[in-house]
Structure formats: structure tokens, C-alpha cells
Amino acid sequence: MARVVVDVMLKPEILDPQGQAVQRALPRLGFDGIADVRQGKRFELEVEGPVDEDALARIHKMAETFLANTVIEDFVVRVES
Amino acid sequence: MARVVVDVMLKPEILDPQGQAVQRALPRLGFDGIADVRQGKRFELEVEGPVDEDALARIHKMAETFLANTVIEDFVVRVES
Amino acid sequence: MSLDTVKHATDTPDADQPWAELGLKEDEYARIREILGRRPTGAELAMYSVMWSEHCSYKSSKVHLKQFGDKAPENDAMLVGIGENAGVVDVGQGYAVTFKVESHNHPSYIEPYQGAATGVGGIVRDILAMGARPVAVVDPLRFGAADHPDTKRVLPGVVAGIGGYGNCLGLPNIGGEVVFDPCYQGNPLVNAGCIGVMKHEDIHLAQASGPGNKVILYGARTGGDGIGGVSVLASETFDATGPAKRPAVQVGDPFQEKLLIECTLEIFGEKLVAGIQDLGGAGLSCATSELASAGSGGMRVDLDTVPLRDATLSPEEILMSESQERMCAIVEPAKVARFLEICEKWDVIATVIGEVTEGERLEIFWHGEQIVDVPPRTVAHEGPVYHRPYARPEWQDALQADDAGKLPRPAGSAELREQVLKLVASPNQASKAWITDQYDRFVQGNTVLAQPEDAGMVRIDEKTNLGVAMATDGNGRYTKLDPYTGAQLALAESYRNVAASGARPLAVSDCLNFGSPEDPGVMWQFAEATRGLADACLKLGTPVTGGNVSLYNQTGDTAIHPTPVVAVLGVIDDVNRRTPIAFAEEGQLIYLLGDTKEEFGGSAWSQVIHDHLGGLPPAVDLDREKLLGEILISASRDGMIDAAHDLSDGGLVQAVVESCLRGGKGARLVVPDGLSAFTFLFSESAGRAIVSVPRSEELRFTDMCGARGLPVTRIGVVDGEEVEVQGEFTLPLAELKRAHEETIPALLV
Amino acid sequence: MTTRVGVVTFPGTLDDRDSLRAVRLAGAEPVSLWHRDKDLKQVDAVVLAGGFSYGDYLRAGAISRFSPVMETVIEQARAGMPVLGICNGFQILTESHLLPGAMLRNNHLHFICRDQKLRVENAETAWTADYEAGQEISVPLKNIDGRYVADERVLDELEAEGRVAFRYLDGNPNGSLRDIAGITNAEGNVVGLMPHPEHAVEPLIGTGRTDGLAFFTSVIKKLVTA
Ligand SMILES: Nc1ncnc2c1ncn2[C@@H]1O[C@H](COP(=O)(O)OP(=O)(O)O)[C@@H](O)[C@H]1O
Numbered sequence A, B: 001m002a003r004v005v006v007d008v009m010l011k012p013e014i015l016d017p018q019g020q021a022v023q024r025a026l027p028r029l030g031f032d033g034i035a036d037v038r039q040g041k042r043f044e045l046e047v048e049g050p051v052d053e054d055a056l057a058r059i060h061k062m063a064e065t066f067l068a069n070t071v072i073e074d075f076v077v078r079v080e081s
Numbered sequence C: 001m002s003l004d005t006v007k008h009a010t011d012t013p014d015a016d017q018p019w020a021e022l023g024l025k026e027d028e029y030a031r032i033r034e035i036l037g038r039r040p041t042g043a044e045l046a047m048y049s050v051m052w053s054e055h056c057s058y059k060s061s062k063v064h065l066k067q068f069g070d071k072a073p074e075n076d077a078m079l080v081g082i083g084e085n086a087g088v089v090d091v092g093q094g095y096a097v098t099f100k101v102e103s104h105n106h107p108s109y110i111e112p113y114q115g116a117a118t119g120v121g122g123i124v125r126d127i128l129a130m131g132a133r134p135v136a137v138v139d140p141l142r143f144g145a146a147d148h149p150d151t152k153r154v155l156p157g158v159v160a161g162i163g164g165y166g167n168c169l170g171l172p173n174i175g176g177e178v179v180f181d182p183c184y185q186g187n188p189l190v191n192a193g194c195i196g197v198m199k200h201e202d203i204h205l206a207q208a209s210g211p212g213n214k215v216i217l218y219g220a221r222t223g224g225d226g227i228g229g230v231s232v233l234a235s236e237t238f239d240a241t242g243p244a245k246r247p248a249v250q251v252g253d254p255f256q257e258k259l260l261i262e263c264t265l266e267i268f269g270e271k272l273v274a275g276i277q278d279l280g281g282a283g284l285s286c287a288t289s290e291l292a293s294a295g296s297g298g299m300r301v302d303l304d305t306v307p308l309r310d311a312t313l314s315p316e317e318i319l320m321s322e323s324q325e326r327m328c329a330i331v332e333p334a335k336v337a338r339f340l341e342i343c344e345k346w347d348v349i350a351t352v353i354g355e356v357t358e359g360e361r362l363e364i365f366w367h368g369e370q371i372v373d374v375p376p377r378t379v380a381h382e383g384p385v386y387h388r389p390y391a392r393p394e395w396q397d398a399l400q401a402d403d404a405g406k407l408p409r410p411a412g413s414a415e416l417r418e419q420v421l422k423l424v425a426s427p428n429q430a431s432k433a434w435i436t437d438q439y440d441r442f443v444q445g446n447t448v449l450a451q452p453e454d455a456g457m458v459r460i461d462e463k464t465n466l467g468v469a470m471a472t473d474g475n476g477r478y479t480k481l482d483p484y485t486g487a488q489l490a491l492a493e494s495y496r497n498v499a500a501s502g503a504r505p506l507a508v509s510d511c512l513n514f515g516s517p518e519d520p521g522v523m524w525q526f527a528e529a530t531r532g533l534a535d536a537c538l539k540l541g542t543p544v545t546g547g548n549v550s551l552y553n554q555t556g557d558t559a560i561h562p563t564p565v566v567a568v569l570g571v572i573d574d575v576n577r578r579t580p581i582a583f584a585e586e587g588q589l590i591y592l593l594g595d596t597k598e599e600f601g602g603s604a605w606s607q608v609i610h611d612h613l614g615g616l617p618p619a620v621d622l623d624r625e626k627l628l629g630e631i632l633i634s635a636s637r638d639g640m641i642d643a644a645h646d647l648s649d650g651g652l653v654q655a656v657v658e659s660c661l662r663g664g665k666g667a668r669l670v671v672p673d674g675l676s677a678f679t680f681l682f683s684e685s686a687g688r689a690i691v692s693v694p695r696s697e698e699l700r701f702t703d704m705c706g707a708r709g710l711p712v713t714r715i716g717v718v719d720g721e722e723v724e725v726q727g728e729f730t731l732p733l734a735e736l737k738r739a740h741e742e743t744i745p746a747l748l749v
Numbered sequence D: 001m002t003t004r005v006g007v008v009t010f011p012g013t014l015d016d017r018d019s020l021r022a023v024r025l026a027g028a029e030p031v032s033l034w035h036r037d038k039d040l041k042q043v044d045a046v047v048l049a050g051g052f053s054y055g056d057y058l059r060a061g062a063i064s065r066f067s068p069v070m071e072t073v074i075e076q077a078r079a080g081m082p083v084l085g086i087c088n089g090f091q092i093l094t095e096s097h098l099l100p101g102a103m104l105r106n107n108h109l110h111f112i113c114r115d116q117k118l119r120v121e122n123a124e125t126a127w128t129a130d131y132e133a134g135q136e137i138s139v140p141l142k143n144i145d146g147r148y149v150a151d152e153r154v155l156d157e158l159e160a161e162g163r164v165a166f167r168y169l170d171g172n173p174n175g176s177l178r179d180i181a182g183i184t185n186a187e188g189n190v191v192g193l194m195p196h197p198e199h200a201v202e203p204l205i206g207t208g209r210t211d212g213l214a215f216f217t218s219v220i221k222k223l224v225t226a
């Protein structure tokens, strides 16, 4: 079985309070030098059958209509090696 | 500035209700052939200065103590190219 | 490893077994061998070890808890008492209410969000298992020092977890407590309570009767969650990793639980179950053995049929798994099809895993081979009982001799004013809105009172306006000074809170949080506290219907303050008559009910101003509490008072400030003759409340108090935009509001 | 003939019974609708109630949006049937693209439950006709994903067309852009908002105010006169 990963991140222009909260906490915890943090979602899909172009196209469609809300989010589909 | 990504996923043996809910919904939406879905978090860190071994070690530490709760989560640190 | 079947165990009597790692004592292991007449199989050993753990068997506390039954007051309302998942009381009009408080302390320290969330999930399933619709939750909490870094980690996670789970279930959160004290550092207390409502005929019990009836497991799939959690976590050492490499923490799925609730209620509605049990600590081991033990016959279970999330689980692990959101029902064969149909409607997985048998054994099979063959009572109800030694600690006398009355008092009005401000801004006395605003208190559309009222109150019948109220209280500082009195004070306060809301106190649940029972000093605290609580329940006529014990709350040799948390359930015939705490009407008269004495031991004042804990806690007078309660209830019923607020930690001034802020109105107070302003404001004498009385009701109200012998003192009037203590100081409401409300958010951001 | 108002129950819906009660108190006939049924039982209007349908997993409203009942609701809404989305219902409406924009995690990241003051900006929708434009009301607010966002163009359009139906007053509770608490579609039959009018329909319960009742009386009036 192959694993396909879909990363979903808020669009850059959308405020990401979760990422900001993480970033603000870092110096207090003694971690400096992180200029920005964005927090998103990672989906790991276990795909039955071959991950060919057709399958990837379907997963792309799934990401676009369901896993991500493209009003606010961008996504990337990758095959995990 | 370099980007380092930290992926945080629930450990395989830990229940992932979100991933399950997504997986159960897929066939209804007409997407078949996905045997399992796990949902995790993706952090994108913009790092100031060089991402050398030292910096990576610090980010590793940060992930271990803060970004992930290692009681229930695993994490991976990667430098984005 | 080959399967350790019953036959294999019989054939290999001398095989080494990890009973010690599983938390069993040598004599306990020997007793298991004696019961079975052979060595236990691995699965049997797992079952016994988990069911005989402190957490499941109450082995250290049992002998003391017995008093709650032995000294139970005559009470016609009690329908189901201690021993079931939760007690049930009759609240009239054909309704019954079930309620209980439980702890999820240690898991919440390790993983605050999930620990607290699954704590809510667990107590809600207990209530559901009685046949009731859960209608509200409460959450008494204790954390380390407010400014300790670890509190910043634990508190937000716990609060988010309670909210995340409870909100998602659609249960209004109507009360609780938040207390900070360094003694809870490393041992936060996360207690959660739930109230459920049903009709009398809907009461269900956890028993498996009727040979041929099917055993149905339904809800979430079984995974490797919390294996060993019960036996190891709640056992002697907290840092042991347990027998398996499986996680000790469970992750909750509130969505699944919501489906489980609705599905189960529909199943109850069609009268499809003969017995039912939730799966909590000890999972299937507990559910099957308790159902079989309480039933009439035996039970046979095929473990292969259990739906798994993780196919690699061993049979022992399946039996021990604490995967959340599961229930086990006993169903007549003719009703199975309909049962499964309702589960399908709610997307709930349901599987017949076995049946009730003629025999008297619990038999469990795996791949066709028998791996368990035990008398269920020996697992579930006849576990070990310890008579642990107890002794009054050596330091107790010195602690009590360190009288708080000797502490320096404010030198003048200016200092008095300053101390009042400091008190209302201190973490324990400050507004908890930052926390409680993270809980849905409106859902279900029946919430009459919620935080920051004295008691939470929900309507249970829309036509008649019948309602129930609940308050939870406990004061570890009082209890440390004197465990007997401290436990009684917890009950008295909770009782008073319920009465102040206008409801009649009916019954009690408790969560007893203590240190290690192996420390004779802790055991003495436990013995004294249970004795005090049982005596007080008898006197007040409010039986304990159930509860929970959490031991080993300690780090090294240092135990937490003994912290019995007491929940009182009350009933009110018409929620329109409820009494809020707010002083809302200018010109109304403020009365103090009860006697104020020089009582500062364990007080908030002694803690906030002097960081002191010593002396004796306030004296308890249960007859007075009862009388005060009756007056508050009558006054509410007859419309004589518009507001009432009980007095407890922080004393009178704390209560006045809260009532003023809640109503957005000030108060002018006069120090009564014979009291110093200091004592008037800060004393924590029990058995007191303040009320606001419309002028038209003044005579009727004071006459009633006079006639029934309750001391009543007019102390002021609702007026203006400041709290004024005549001849001493004034504090603008805006300043008090800031002091009261800014503390908690500032600590936690 | 009494007006029939349907309330949809998805798995994880919480405020369905409250909404049914509000419909009844307003004088209409409440009708329960089930997420698996495409059939709307001949109701005249639909309320998508609050809660955590599908646990709010993935995104609030994202999974419910694909349920059978929503196929019909979307179709009927486009044909002009009044549809009100409260909280989770609002999230479902945006996920269904019946209303523009999206709902994100509150800017302070916490669930927040409080009494919330609102201004009714548009008193001409099917659900707000019994209010006055500019009227201030208080109803409970309770959510964790209540931050309304849309791109500038959409926001400008909403403002220009008077489609911002409600705005937060006395402090924006969650970072919603332009203080938007609720919006309507161009036709005024589909309205979504985050606060909970169905929790403000009885004098004794919740906050003790009845400011929310007019939502439900509005739609009855609209349907009777239609
Ligand atoms: N964790 C909590 N969850 C819900 N309500 C809480 C919590 N903590 C405090 N409250 C509520 O805040 C109010 C004040 O709490 P507290 O001062 O402990 O009350 P009291 O002193 O009357 O027992 C009460 O209404 C109580 O139920």
C-alpha cells in the first residue's frame, strides 16, 4: 500500500493565530531565531492499488473539494517514498 | 531565511478520531480505495540564520518538548528545499 | 508466544508469572491460585490484577466507605444506592435523577487535554448506563500554585479538554471549582461530575440475567489505549511504564460519545436492554465480570468478535484495553436485530460478543480456545480488602496550635481596604470567568443558573418547571487542619450553596482525593474525613449515593491536602422561584443570616495576606445549616428574597463583592454592633448567607427568621456604584471588577 | 395552516432540540429532519442548528455539507426557501457555498461562551423582518471556530449590497473581519450567523432574555404573507 500525503496550509494572507501563538511562546521557552511559524494540517492517506496519474488526479480532486477549503487554504499532494 | 518543517502525527497506536471521520466520509463523496487516513499537524518554521546541525538540534528539542506531546505524538523535522 | 489457555495453565502449574509487575501482592496472587485451583492464565491474571487494583477494587478505602451505607439517613428519595454505576434519587413527578463525581487526576497531569476530556467522557457514560439522559456536567478542579510554570501547562490543557469534550457532547457545564495551592503541584485534581434525568421506569442496572441473552459490545473499536493504565497508573508508582509498551493515555472521541448517547437513549426508549454497563477503567475485564457477577448466571464471550482498531492486540490486551466510548449491553435474542438497527442508524458499531449462560462462570475464548474460566464475583466484587494502619500524624497538634487568630490584623481602614482588594484579586477568590467562558452553559436550553451562581440549576420538565440544582465544594486547607471537620464543612458548604439557589438538598456524591494509603497519616485523614462526611450526611438527611476515591495523589513523601469534594444535588419544584446571587435592585436591604465568630483558621485571608495555614477550621453546626437551608428555601418559595449568596472562603466581603459585581450595583454596609470590621469582613464562620430583601418583604422575612430562631442582622442596603463599609472605606465597583477579573487571564497568557 | 419549520439533525448536532423549541414557542410547527433523508417532509423553512456535526472534524461543517439532506436543502435554498444556519449551521452554509466566506478558529484560540450584543444591520431578510434595522439585541455566543473571513472583494460586496445581517457590538469576540456576526445571501432567504438566537427565547433560561425569538416569528410572518 502506498502513502500519499496532503499538506493543507492557510493561505498566506489569512491570519494564523495558532502559528502565532506557537511563535510567541518560543522565546519564553528559550528558543530564539524563529521568525515565523505557520500551523497547518497533514493528512496521510493509505492508498489501495497503484498510485498512478489517475489515482493522483482523484486525490487532487478530493483535496480540492474536501480536505481543503480553497477559500482559505492551499494544499499540496505528495507521494511519500 | 530557511524553512524547516515539523510534522507531528499521533502515534500509530493512538486513536485518531479526525482521521477516522475523514476516512468514513470519503466513500460517500465518491472517493474509494483509501484504506486509512491519519490527520496530523504541520508546522512551517522560518528560521533566521543558517540551518546547521546545531540549529536542527535545537528545533528537534523544541519539537520534542513543545510542538509535540511525545506521550501521544511522533514528530519528524525536515529542512524544506 | 503460544496461547496461555486454561488447559495450558493446568498443565504448567509452575510457570513463572509477572504478578508483581502487574501490581499484585504475593498473597493476592496466592489467593487467585486458590480460587481457581490452579495458576491463572495470562488473561485471567490480567483481569484479576486490574480488577483488584486500588482504583477498581477500593481495597484500601472499602472498610471506611461502608459507613456511608451503615449511617445512611432514612430517605425515601433513594431509588438506587451505592454500588451501581451511580446512585439514583426520586425528584418527584415520576422523574429520577442520577449523578456522580469522579476523578481523572493522574492522566490529566500527564496529558492535560486528553486526561481531562476522557474524565468527562467516563462520568457521562456512567450516568448514561443508569438509563438516564445526561443533562449537565460540573468540574471541580485543583492546580498547583497559580504562578507556577507547570500550572500554565496543565490548567489550559485541562480546561480545553473539559470544554472540548463536554461542549461537543452538548452538555451544559453548570458548576465546579478552581482552587490553586502549591500542594497540588504535580498532582492536580481533575474531578468531573454529571447529572442525568430519566423516568422511574427507565432505570437500568449493570447485570447480566437470563441465560441465552446476548452480550453486545457497541461504540468505538478497541485499541491499545491505556492498557495497564488502571492497574499501574492508579497503583503504587506513577512512573512505572506498565506491563506493555502500549500508551497509558487514552484519547477521547467526543463525537463518537455523542452518537453513543443518542443511540443508547433510543435503545432505552424501545426497552431493548436487560442490563447495561459502560466500559471505563479495566475495559472489558470490568464490564464482563461486573455484569456477570451482578447477574444470575454465567457468561461466555468470544474475544475474536471484538472489533479492533489494532489487529496486533493480544487477548490480554483486548481485555484490559481502556479504549473510550464503548458500552456493553445484555439483550434478549428477539431484540438483537432492532438493537443493531438503531446502532446502524447512529453509525455506531455493534457486535454480539457472547451470551449469558446457565452456569456460574465467566468463560472467555480466543481462537476457539478457552483462556478465562473464573467465578465472576471473585473478580468483580470479592477483591481484597485492606485494613490499612492509620495514625494521627505527629505534626497535627502543632499545626492546630498555630492559631490563625494570632496573625497580625490590618492596622487601620486603609490597610483593611487594601486587604479586601488583595483578597478579591487573589487567584482562589478571583473570577473564574476566563475558565468557565470556555464551557457551553446554554446548550439544551434548560439552564436556569450556571457559573458564577452558588449552584448550577437546570429545568427538567418544561411544562411543570421542575428543576434540579447541584453544587460541588471542598476545602483542602480546612481538611488538612482537621479532616473530620473539613469533610463536614465541604458538605455543609455544598448544601448551603444548593439551598441558597432555592433548591432543597436531597442527596450527595463525593470524590475523595487523598495521598498514599500506605502512609498511616494519610490513612488517618481518610478515615477521619469519611467518618465526618458520613456523620454529617446522617445529620443533614442527605445520603451518599455514590462517589469515587482517588488515592496516591502525592509526590515522594508529600501528599496533597486531603481533599474530599462533595456534590450536593437539590430539587426545586418550580425553577421560576430560583434565587440568583446578584444584587440587582437598588434600595433592597441586605441581611446577614447566621453567627459570625472569630474564625480564621484555614481562611482565605490567612492564606492571601500571611501565607499561613494553621489553627482550627471554622466550627460546624449542622442543625444550624439545616435551619439556614430551610429559611433560604422558604424565602425563595414565598418570594421574600431576590438574591442570596452563601458565605464561605473569603468570608462576607467576598460574597458581597460577588453579588454586587453580578448585579452591577453597589452596597452600603454597616458593621454590626459587637463585631470588629475585620472580623465582620473576613471571618469564615460556617452556616451563614447574605440575602437581599425587597422593603415590602422585610417584616415578613425577619419575622420568619425570628420565629424559627435564625440570627438575622441587617447589614446594609443595595445602593450606588461602590461597596462602602461605613466608617472604614469605599471601593468603586469598577476597581473591584478589575481586581476580581484580571487575575486569572493575566496568569495564564 | 400552520407554518412548518424543519430542524436538521446531523450526527453531532446539539442545538436541534433547542431550535425545535424555539420554533414551537414562536408559533410554528417544528419538524425534525434527519441528515440521511433527502426528504424535507414538506417544510416551509429549514434551520440548520448548532453543535459539532461530525465532531467538527476536518473543518466545522465540512463533512455535513455532503449529507443527503443537504442536497435538497441546497436545491430548495436556491429556489427561495428560507434557510437559517446557526453556528455550526452557518459553517455548513459557507462550506456549501450558499453563503460566501469561511469560518476559522477564534483569534484567541479558545472556545468562548458569553452573552453577546449584536446590531441587526439588515431587517429585511426572511429571518430578520421582525427586527428594526439598527436594533441592538443580546443573544448567547458559543463557539471555537467563529472567526468569519472572506477576501476583501467579497467583504466589500457584502457591505455594498447590505448583506451583512449582524455585527458584533461591544468588542469583537473572535476576530471576525469587519465585526461580521452573520450574513445573508442576495435574495435574503438564506441567513447564517454565529450567535444563538434559539437560546434566547424564554425569560428564565440562559441569559434570561428573549431577543432571539423574532428570528422565528419573522420567518412565520414571511411565509404566511408570501
Ligand atoms: N471549573 C469550573 N467549572 C465550572 N464552574 C466553575 C468552575 N470553577 C468555578 N465555577 C463556578 O464559579 C462560581 C464560583 O465558584 P466558587 O467560588 O468555588 O463558589 P462557592 O464558593 O460558592 O462554592 C460557582 O458558580 C462555580 O460553580
Ligand SMILES: [Mg+2]
Pocket: C453, C454, C455, C497, C645, C646, C648
Ligand atoms: Mg457559593
